Amino acid sequence: MLEVRNLNAGYGFLQVLWDVSLKINEGEFIALVGPNGAGKSTTLKTIAGLVTPQSGDIIFKGEAITGTPANLTSRMGISFVSEQLNLFTNMSIYENLLLGAYIIEDKQEQLDTIEFVFNLFPRLKARQNQLAGTLSGGERKMLAIARGIMSKPSLLMVDEPSLGLAPKLTLDVFDALETLRQGGMTILLVEQNVNTTLHITDRGYVLEQGQIILEGPSKELLENDHVKKAFLGI
Ligand SMILES: Nc1ncnc2c1ncn2[C@@H]1O[C@H](COP(=O)(O)OP(=O)(O)O)[C@@H](O)[C@H]1O
Ligand SMILES: [Mg+2]
Secondary structure (H helix, E strand, O other), X not given: OEEEEEEEEEEOOEEEEEEEEEEEOOOOEEEEEOOOOOOHHXXXXXXXXXXXXXXXXXXXXXXXXXXXXXXXXXXXOEEEEOOOOOOOOOOEHHHHHXXXXXXXXXXXXXXXXXXXHHHHOHHHHHOOOOEHHHOOHHHHHHHHHHHHHXXXXXXXXXXXXXXXXXXXXXXXXXXXXXXXXHOOOEEEEEEOOHHHHHHHOOEEEEEEOOEEEEEEEHHHHHHOHHHHHHHHOO
8 A cells, every 4th residue: 555665855954764665555544653853743744745855756546646735635535634733723623634535525425424423433433513723632633633534544654642632532543553454544643652552553663763673564664673772671
């Protein structure tokens, strides 16, 4: 579904990603983990088309999308839920969700998708008329993810959903991602919560200082000495 080959990217003269390569097959739940500042968000932003790469290839569903701007990658089926969330704070939950479905033209399909995300996040359903700006941190995260799937993406990329969340809410968010994955969605999850993330994903990549230093089945990464030392504190 997605193949990233030898991606080099950064901001102005600052190079952040160095020959990053990764591959995601359809239906896989993939983890991208690494310390703060490693370049995880930059990787997602470059795939989404928010950062223009210096070199390398990004192939999505067999098509080169390297350097394709974000408004087009989202139409092609890539949904990026950033840490910033980018919610419309003066609009209700319901209105934010509808805006997430702008790609879908069929009204009934939009309503069905809203029903689907409400089942996934019952908390949002109960508050559907509440303004996004008045939601708690956890509810905002849920809304951002919910809005991210309103376009029925083929690839969902989520950046650090657990950041700043209480453990219970983190579990709720991870549960929702697992449900989505069971429904066949392909997910690329960026997280600093390495332990939980490697327990729920199929495969993972470890990014350090802009380079992929390890990759493999998540189960194996959990057993890896470097991963244990650097991220699991064991
Ligand atoms: N908009 C930006 N302009 C300049 N430098 C940036 C920008 N965003 C991130 N960086 C730098 O790029 C590096 C990687 O950041 P980031 O991709 O956010 O890492 P991570 O998500 O793994 O914490 C950091 O050194 C960060 O300071
Ligand atoms: Mg980040």
